[in-house]
Structure formats: structure tokens, C-alpha cells
């Protein structure tokens with residue numbers, strides 16, 4: 001697929017580079033997995049020393065051989081992406097370095113501009129283009145963007161980042177499902193009553209007001225990250241581990257997901273959001289969403305897949321709870337109450353693992369009470385790699401499996417399209433709460449409490 005001779009990092013002075021990409025490049029260098037020229041391209045008035053200092057601060061101020069190696073590999077081409085001169089200078093800098101990986105950590109409106117500039121300088125030959133999210137803002141604009149990028153880079157040389165696909169706990173879902181045989185016989189509508197996916201964040205939109213206000217929760221995390229999780233959880237077993245087989249199965253299941261109906265959505269906006277710099281007066285952008293999706297296939301027909309996510313919630317957690325159907329006869333309910341259902345919890349963040357909520361006899365009584373049976377993967381198996389390290393390593397090596405294929409992106413936009421830009425004002429909720437009260441009606445009998453810790 002073309003191992004890179006150099007990484008060209010557009011947006012090297014931006015927020016994502018500072019928070020994620022430069023630290024990931026540092027860790028890859030420290031692990032001995034990265035040693036190649038990294039050419040930063042940005043409008044910046046920094047010089048190369050200034051960029052190295054920026055990178056050092058981004059990496060937490062290290063003063064070691066790994067950072068010196070990374071800093072020694074850094075180059076800078078300063079200039080505007082709308083200026084062909086920038087790409088001419090980039091060509092001079094990149095000349096003779098072999099296959100190029102262009103990583104676009106730039107505002108999405110500039111994805112096509114940069115691709116065109118690269119092509120204008122002949123830098124789309126022997127090269128791969130990696131674009132950050134969001135990929136479009138609805139189904140049509142994603143198609144337009146894709147068509148624009150395909151003018152300059154063919155599909156084999158195009159990568160669309162969804163950093164959730166780089167998370168080890170997300171891959172754990174696939175391994176847990178398909179390496180263990182205990183789940184498969186019950187992993188269908190006959191045994192599963194509902195699946196609940198919660199991505200909660202205890203912080204608000206911080207200094208990303210303008211970005212967030214143009215997007216909202218559905219575009220920011222549901223269309224991409226959370227529908228990718230749904231696809232991994234709901235898909236049929238792929239016939240092999242090759243990237244294409246996995247992507248094909250994910251596409252098949254997304255094709256079967258019904259477009260979401262406005263009646264199956266509750267949107268919220270936390271108190272104080274409208275005072276955030278960059279947020280439009282009277283904005284109807286949601287900072288919280290709870291929704292219900294249905295999959296029209298034999299495995300999942302009639303099972304609600306409930307997804308909720310929001311900013312300024314009580315905790316930062318990513319957890320999936322599959323609720324099993326109750327036994328047909330209640331034998332051990334306390335005071336005649338029905339047995340609580342078995343739950344399978346896939347826990348992705350902050351700690352990765354799995355918990356089965358089983359029922360056991362309450363000592364001294366003849367009724368059952370739920371007991372958690374857990375495995376903390378990090379404790380048992382050791383630490384996991386950071387998502388952006390894997391994304392960058394794959395961008396450089398060319399492995400496509402941790403990127404979003406366009407047909408999946410397109411299906412995801414189709415699924416959320418009817419609930420983008422709903423005109424009504426989202427329901428207010430207090431910061432630190434679990435969102436607006438009517439959101440509890442989205443899940444059958446309300447949302448299960450999420451686990452938060454393994455203790």
C-alpha cells in the first residue's frame with residue numbers, strides 16, 4: 001500500500017496537532033516505530049525552531065533522545081493553502097523523499113482546497129491523502145466532498161479518519177464477539193431486548209464553540225463514532241479478518257438501519273451554552289441527544305438500539321449495555337417483582353473491560369439479586385495503545401482497516417439525515433445532569449445506570 005517516505009502534516013500548528021497528533025508522533029518515535037521526515041504545513045508565522053518548541057510543549061516538555069529525534073525530523077513549509085506557491089515550496093522540501101502521506105488536520109472547508117493544491121504541484125502522485133473528520137455535513141455534501149477528493153486521489157489512496165476506529169477497546173468489541181462463541185447464539189432479537197450505547201462527557205464545549213455550534217452532537221459523534229460502534233456490534237461475522245471483509249459486513253448492517261425518525265429523538269442543550277463564545281444567539285444546536293434506531297434484518301428486527309451522548313453530563317464514560325430478555329416465568333423476584341434482566345456491559349472508556357450483570361441468590365433469602373462479574377482488560381492484559389498512535393501508524397503504513405470507507409460514511413449520513421437541523425429548540429438541561437428528563441423515554445424502561453468503575 002506504499003510505506004511512507006515522509007509525513008506531510010497540514011495543520012501542524014492547530015489544536016488537534018497540539019492535543020493529539022504531535023504527542024502520538026512523539027510516542028511512536030520513542031517506541032522506535034517512527035523515524036521519517038515530518039513536514040508541517042501551516043499559515044503560521046513560526047519558524048522551524050518555533051515549531052519545534054510548539055511540538056515540545058505539545059508533548060509535555062520532554063527533554064530526551066526521542067524528542068530530539070522527532071524534532072530533528074520536523075520540517076516546516078509556511079504558507080496559505082490557497083496559494084499555489086505553498087505547494088511549490090512543499091514540492092521542493094518533499095523532493096526525493098519517496099512516497100508521501102498527506103495528513104489534513106485542517107478545517108474541513110479546506111480539505112478539497114488542499115487536495116487540489118497538492119495535485120497542482122504533482123504531489124498527488126506516489127502519495128496518500130488522509131482527511132480528518134467531519135466528512136461532509138450531510139449525505140449530499142459528503143458525496144460532493146468525496147467526488148472532489150477522488151478527482152485527485154483514488155479510493156485506494158484516500159483515508160477518512162474516525163479516531164474511534166483506532167481505539168483498542170473498540171477493536172476489543174470485535175474480538176470479544178467473534179473470538180468467543182458464548183455470545184453468538186444469544187446475539188439476536190430472540191434473546192436481546194435492547195442495546196444502549198452511552199457516550200457521556202463531563203466537560204462542556206470549552207473553546208470549540210464555533211465548531212460545535214455548526215455541528216451539534218448528532219454530527220459530532222453520532223453520525224461517525226457511535227454508528228461505527230453500532231455497526232461493529234450488530235454486524236454479522238465477517239468471513240475473514242481482511243479489511244475488506246470487515247468493512248463489507250459493516251456496510252451490510254448499516255444498510256439495514258432505518259433512517260431515524262424525529263419522533264425517536266430527544267435533543268437537549270445545557271444551560272449556559274448560548275453564552276459560549278462562537279455560539280450563535282438563539283442557537284438550536286443540540287449538546288445532547290438520545291435516540292432510538294432500528295435494524296431491519298433477521299437478527300435485529302424490533303430491537304431498539306438506543307444511543308445517547310452529550311456534553312456537560314455527570315461523568316466521562318463510554319459504555320454499551322445489552323439487555324437480555326427476562327426468563328419467561330419469574331421465580332426469584334423479591335416481593336413478587338420481576339427478576340431484573342441480565343446485562344452485558346461492554347466498557348470502553350475510561351477503563352476497558354466487560355461486565356456481566358448476573359443474578360445470584362441473596363444470602364438468607366430465596367430471591368435473586370444482581371451481581372456484577374467483571375474483567376478489567378487493562379489490569380489483566382496490560383495497557384493499550386492510544387488511538388491516534390494507531391491512526392498515524394496506519395496512515396503511514398497504508399493499512400485501511402481503521403479508516404472509514406466512503407460507503408459506510410454515506411450510509412451513516414442517510415441514517416441521521418432526517419434528524420439533522422431539527423427546527424425546534426432543544427430541551428434545556430442543567431450541567432452535571434443526565435440530560436432532559438424526556439430522554440429517559442427513549443430506552444425501554446429508561447436507561448441503565450452505567451458502571452463508571454470496576455471496583
Ligand SMILES: NC(=O)C1=CN([C@@H]2O[C@H](COP(=O)(O)OP(=O)(O)OC[C@H]3O[C@@H](n4cnc5c(N)ncnc54)[C@H](OP(=O)(O)O)[C@@H]3O)[C@@H](O)[C@H]2O)C=CC1
Pocket residue numbers: 010011012013014015016017019041042043044045079080081082104105106107108110132133134
Ligand atoms: N481539535 C479537536 O479536538 C479535533 C479536531 N478534529 C478535526 O481536525 C481538523 C483540525 O481541527 P483543529 O486542529 O481543531 O483546527 P485549528 O483551527 O486549531 O487548526 C487549523 C490548522 O490549519 C491551519 N490553517 C487553517 N487555515 C489555513 C490556511 N488557509 N492556510 C494555511 N494553513 C491554514 C492552521 O494554521 P495556523 O495556526 O498557522 O493558522 C492550523 O495549523 C478539523 O477537521 C477538525 O474537525 C477532529 C477531532 C477533534
Ligand SMILES: O=C1O[C@H](COP(=O)(O)O)[C@@H](O)[C@H](O)[C@H]1O
Pocket residue numbers: 163201220221349
Ligand atoms: O471527535 C470527537 O471526539 C471527542 C471524544 O473523543 P475521545 O477519544 O476523547 O473520547 C469529542 O469530545 C469531540 O467533541 C468530538 O469532536
